[in-house]
Amino acid sequence: MKITNIESLHADAGWRNFSFLKITTDEGLIGWSEYNQSYGSRGVSGVIDQLAPIIIGSDPIDNDVIFARLYAITRQAPGGINSQAIAAIENALLDVKGKALGVPVYQLLGGAMRDRLRLYWSHCGTYRMDERSASHIGKPVLKSLDDVRALGAEVKSRGFTGLKCNMYLFDDQPRRFGGGFAGRVGAPGFPELNAERSVIRGVYDEIAAFNEGTDNDVDILLDLNYNFKVEGYIKMIRALEPLELFWAELDIYNPEALSYIRDRTNTPIASCESLYGIRDFRLFFQMKSMDVAIIDVPWNGIWQSYKIACIADAHEVNVAPHNFYGHMSTFMSAHLCAAVPNFRIMEIDIDDVPWKDDLVTYPPEIVDGHLILSDRPGWGSDINEDAVKAHPPR
Numbered sequence: 001m002k003i004t005n006i007e008s009l010h011a012d013a014g015w016r017n018f019s020f021l022k023i024t025t026d027e028g029l030i031g032w033s034e035y036n037q038s039y040g041s042r043g044v045s046g047v048i049d050q051l052a053p054i055i056i057g058s059d060p061i062d063n064d065v066i067f068a069r070l071y072a073i074t075r076q077a078p079g080g081i082n083s084q085a086i087a088a089i090e091n092a093l094l095d096v097k098g099k100a101l102g103v104p105v106y107q108l109l110g111g112a113m114r115d116r117l118r119l120y121w122s123h124c125g126t127y128r129m130d131e132r133s134a135s136h137i138g139k140p141v142l143k144s145l146d147d148v149r150a151l152g153a154e155v156k157s158r159g160f161t162g163l164k165c166n167m168y169l170f171d172d173q174p175r176r177f178g179g180g181f182a183g184r185v186g187a188p189g190f191p192e193l194n195a196e197r198s199v200i201r202g203v204y205d206e207i208a209a210f211n212e213g214t215d216n217d218v219d220i221l222l223d224l225n226y227n228f229k230v231e232g233y234i235k236m237i238r239a240l241e242p243l244e245l246f247w248a249e250l251d252i253y254n255p256e257a258l259s260y261i262r263d264r265t266n267t268p269i270a271s272c273e274s275l276y277g278i279r280d281f282r283l284f285f286q287m288k289s290m291d292v293a294i295i296d297v298p299w300n301g302i303w304q305s306y307k308i309a310c311i312a313d314a315h316e317v318n319v320a321p322h323n324f325y326g327h328m329s330t331f332m333s334a335h336l337c338a339a340v341p342n343f344r345i346m347e348i349d350i351d352d353v354p355w356k357d358d359l360v361t362y363p364p365e366i367v368d369g370h371l372i373l374s375d376r377p378g379w380g381s382d383i384n385e386d387a388v389k390a391h392p393p394r
Contacts, residue, residue, distance in 0.1 A: 031096030090301030120162030152213020180226030195232030
């Protein structure tokens, strides 16, 4: 079997685009993957186009051989866009391989240790804080702590046992606080990235409102990524300790600094969603920087992600996927979660555009806040190309 064509497809997803990779073989088998270039990864499609001719004619079964070749020719510029392009290729190859052998991808990783995956509702409220994204999902804008309480009740009523939120402030101007992602002069919190008293109080009130809305029956995860320096992270996490967060999530590119934060707080730390490959993760494991290692399967590729999870297990660290993309990414992440012993919980976005289900042949099956694992070959779902064409990218 030989690879004959590699092609990218893109679909409108409201406030961003979904991107898919299609690998075609001479035996008619097609492999799919999902990648993302809407959040800081501009140009992944262009890198894929540059790498594709190198592996046309290769046997897609040799996924790790192909990875080694592509890694070697990008060695002088590791990580970043190069790694994301290679990962997109690797993930589509595993879909081909599973289909060729008639087995789900998790069987290629040694089999499924579980067939139900606990989910948490990610970006809970995030897309409802902005009028544009709220209009795409057909939900009202969050304007008060009472709205937060009502959202918490909605999460519980739909069977979820965990939710993750960003930092929302409801003062004279309700908004999401995120100076680390502001990218413009004058944006709140940018560029100083300090946890001022008013911010800490506002986030405390937000988490307390979620707890009230869920009757303290739903675990709360808080995303603090990149929005403070070491001092600010410690102040914020310590202030929130009475609310018993499931974890505080923070990404910084300094394993020593993250270890320092973890040693001085009592809340579990989740991190590493922006790292690439075993070499990046190694120092964070060595420094005992986090309780849960977050692995991005679209960024790393599932074969490499499995290797990272194995190293995490050797360091007695749990893993969770970074999965705020479309349904194809959810399937890719689910196969990793099913196959590793040190799975903690799985991320998924619930608030989304109404045509999200149409983009795949089989949407994920969610029952009582758990994803039910499919036994169909490959990822267990394909991309609906007609639906993609019906929603051209913005």
